[in-house]
Amino acid sequence: MHGPMKGISVTLRFTPHLIAAVRTMSSTTVPPSPALLQPLNVPYRLLLGPGPSNVPPRIQAAGAQQVIGHMHPEMFQIMDDIKKGIQYAFQTQNPLTIAVSGSGHCAMETALFNVVEKGDVVLIGVKGIWGERAADIAERIGAEVHLLTKPPGEAFTLKDVEKGLSEHKPSLFFITHGESSSGVVQPLDGFGELCHRYNCLLLVDSVASLGGAPIFMDKQGIDILYSGSQKVLNAPPGTAPISFSEAASKKMFSRKTKPPSLYVDMSWLANYWGCDGKPRTYHHTGPITNFFTLREGLAILAEKELRLPTVTTVSVPVGYEWKDIITYLMKNHSIEITGGLGPSAGKVFRIGLMGYNSTQANVDRVLDALRDALKHCPKSKI
Structure with missing residues (x-):
């Protein structure tokens, strides 16, 4: 093979090892996932859990x-x-x-x-x-x-x-x-x-x-x-x-x-x-x-000298299953809040209002969503 520069000649010799390597790369046994051949699609979520928070x-x-x-x-x-x-x-x-x-x-x-x-x-x-x-x-x-x-x-x-x-x-x-x-x-x-x-x-x-x-x-x-x-x-x-x-x-x-x-x-x-x-x-x-x-x-x-409380815990209302409410908020309002962790698991919701997410509009939005969830989620009669 001759190079693009005049007067210079380059010869490539394909050894059996190189040919084997090329053949291996061109004959994969594990095909690529169809999902990877599609554009990345990340849905928007209002992240009002204890972190991560939305990125400004x-x-x-x-x-x-x-x-x-x-x-x-x-x-x-x-x-x-x-x-x-x-x-x-x-x-x-x-x-x-x-x-x-x-x-x-x-x-x-x-x-x-x-x-x-x-x-x-x-x-x-x-x-x-x-x-x-x-x-x-x-x-x-x-x-x-x-x-x-x-x-x-x-x-x-x-x-x-x-x-x-x-x-x-x-x-x-x-x-x-x-x-x-x-x-x-x-x-x-x-x-x-x-x-x-x-x-x-x-x-x-x-x-x-x-x-x-x-x-x-x-x-x-x-x-x-x-x-x-x-x-x-x-x-x-x-x-x-x-x-x-x-x-x-x-x-x-x-x-x-x-x-x-x-x-x-x-x-x-x-x-x-x-x-x-x-x-x-x-x-x-x-x-x-x-x-x-x-x-x-x-x-x-x-620049902004943010000094705001970050995570608010709210007791799960009596008779409700905490997972039902969290799932409802995500499915119907695209809002993430989380349940308790460790000793508070199953007892509280954790609502994060941190930095960029610390707005009155987000407070109103999550409160409206919680009211909606309490109307539609099943409540135990026990």
Whole structure:
């Protein structure tokens, strides 16, 4: 075969291996799915559950941008913007502030995997499913886990926590700020100071509350704080802001053993996010498009200073089956709300009004839809 440039001749020799490869590609035994040969069709839904929330046009536009290389200087600038946006949202000056490439669950594991070692004593505040998840992760690490429990719908007091700290002497105390499974916002004032008095780090989950309920990482003495992108920030799921105080960083980087996960090892991630003052090196391919959308979600938060309650829980009316009402709203009104989670399962509805969805029109729409559902859904006569 002769090339297009004059005077240059290129000869291709087809070896048996190459011919076999070509023949294999042209004679598939598994045909493509007919569905994949059709255009993607995503129906519109008003997402008034506890997350994800609807994505505003500005963030959709960010997600439509062409990708760039994950190690390009322009990408690093966007990551720096994200870091500053998280510092504003968290109200912290912590240098070690990043976004994990994963969901809020991934951030929970990042926090626990890096700060907790086998044999460490950990106290977990459980008032819903997220405390249960944190306890599960800590147990998998091999920590000595103690539970501080409250019934769903209640919050911990300083007296409750001090009793647990005094009894168990933990190195870490976990608590959920916005417990979306029961709809409770946990007051945090005084908790950091109390934990530090007992030489204990304070770890706070703010996945469902960040941007909707006030939280001040530095002023409240929070050592590790994490959240998610898909709630009030209105970005797609897949990135999770997290920040570590100086005390948390010191414990993390003086551990005796490596974290059980390379993917969320903060010694690597700190470098990838430019937090250690060294040239950035490859750790993993970050979710570039998700970083674009997270950056815009944080920018909108900074511009509008959103501070609204996020998830409202409503008791299921007596005599009604919760699944019937949720199904009716989706089928007849294209509205998503969800049922309870964990200890609140089957007892409540969870209605999310977060960021872009926090409008009077959406409140009226979901109330009208609920009235309609109560008229048409069967009610038990028992």
